[in-house]
Amino acid sequence: MSTPPPPSGAERTDGAAVRIGALVPLSRPGWVEAGRHLLAGLELAVREVNDAGGIAGRPLELVVRDTAADPRRAAAAVDELAGLGVAALAGEYHSVVARAAAARADALGLPFLCSSAVLDALTERPTPWVARLAPAQSHGWRIYADFLLGGGHRRIAVAAESSVYWASGARILRDHVAPRGGTVAALDMGALTPGAVSDALVDRRATALLLLVGHPEPAVSIVEAVRRDQRLAGTMIGAPAGQPEFARWAASLGGAGAGIPFLRYLPERLGPLGARVGTALRERLAEAPSFVALEGYDTVAVLAEVLRSHGVDRARVAGSWPCVAVEGTRGPIRFSRTPGIGVWQWAWPPVQVVDRDPADPGRFRVLHAG
Structure with a gap:
């Protein structure tokens, strides 16, 4: 078994796995179905990164912790994952839970790319350590x-x-x-x-x-x-x-x-990457993937690019948010500072208002796009 990277997030060149901590609701009262889709996206992207050679020849490893929609449990998981030497955190669906995780990541100096939580006030103060893929609730x-x-x-x-x-x-x-x-x-x-x-x-x-x-x-x-x-x-x-x-x-x-x-949070039509990933996720989930699964995939895609370009030092990872330019499943991903939001934000993912078609509840209708 590989020795975990040191808690400081310092560079390693001995072939040990690069670890990303993943926060996911996988048990009640968490929204388990959302957690399952989020994890499927995260895991698929990790597999593809490793199939393509990993991070400078080192395998990427996902260390998963179930938050169960509990902010205290999430904060404790952040502490544990920091001690295990993860280079960054990823994931979480529930906004209140993500806020607790973001606060702890900020306090520890641990980069956190939040996948799905939308609460505007993800942190009480501006922080360089946290970035977010999901659009702000407002x-x-x-x-x-x-x-x-x-x-x-x-x-x-x-x-x-x-x-x-x-x-x-x-x-x-x-x-x-x-x-x-x-x-x-x-x-x-x-x-x-x-x-x-x-x-x-x-x-x-x-x-x-x-x-x-x-x-x-x-x-x-x-x-x-x-x-x-x-x-x-x-x-x-x-x-x-x-x-x-x-x-x-x-x-x-x-x-x-x-x-x-x-x-x-989907575009009117997925491009080639989104369509390919959607097909792979459908096979993995044995059902149509939600946008949450694509958020999971995009999270790892961004972190993998950052780790390849800037190394695994935590400060350098966090310092790279404004330099990110990654083609995601739902469009080009870049982060910026948005007024009223204290984290680095993708402004903005595509947004749709949809419903299930009364004539065919298995089919979605797009009613409005913003």
């Missing part, structure tokens, strides 16, 4: 708000659980639609049953209900309750956080889960 959710307004929705309700992420999303929506004559009413899912949501929608005369809640529950029960209520036959249900992206949504709800718009 960017994607404003595009979603434009979609709602374009569809004539001015009275919007959000069924929300208590979370920094959900509260941030509700605030972005409210701030964007209010100047355009819209309102956003919060329905506290800590106080309401899914059945009571229907009465609240009728009382508020809402034309759209957004699910700012976990999946499968209470999201599935809310959808079922609203779909059954004849008073709400014309009410649009939306899920900006992307719950309907994954197969389990369709399996849980069938046709009732169709026609629910969500955000997806």
Whole structure:
């Protein structure tokens, strides 16, 4: 077994593996399906890097830790991975968990390329150590708000659980639609049953209900309750956080889960790289890959290029973020400093609003692009 690189991240030339720490939700209450797709993308890219000769002749190794959507567990994993001598961190899907990991990585001086988490305030202060591939929540959710307004929705309700992420999303929506004559009413899912949501929608005369809640529950029960209520036959249900992206949504709800718009970070058409990777991921997952799987692949593609060009010293890896120019599965990836965001940001990945086609829930329809 290879001796791990020293914790300082100093250069090694003896052929030992170059390690990347991967943070992924693989058990409940984490969104396990998203974690599985993210890990598949990470692993596929590592395999391809090694098939192409690794990092200056050294194999690339992924050291995976399950965060289970627990910020404390993620922070402890960062400490452990730093001690194992990883050159950088990758991954994570849940925003609140990624924020804890980013804070710890910043404190330790450990580069972290966040794959999927979107919370704007990923760190409390600007840091040179963290970069992100996913678009900031404010960017994607404003595009979603434009979609709602374009569809004539001015009275919007959000069924929300208590979370920094959900509260941030509700605030972005409210701030964007209010100047355009819209309102956003919060329905506290800590106080309401899914059945009571229907009465609240009728009382508020809402034309759209957004699910700012976990999946499968209470999201599935809310959808079922609203779909059954004849008073709400014309009410649009939306899920900006992307719950309907994954197969389990369709399996849980069938046709009732169709026609629910969500955000997806894909271009209108994948280029040759994205198409090839998508085919390989489909074989690996035995189902259509989500954009989250492509985010995982792109994460390793970026880190591999950085490690080849700048070596495995952690400070040099972090110092390379502004120099990145990598062709990703969804377009050219470059990082910049974006106002209001304290990490190096890809500004911006492609953003779509899509839903599952009611006539064929296995097919996605693009409703809006930003």
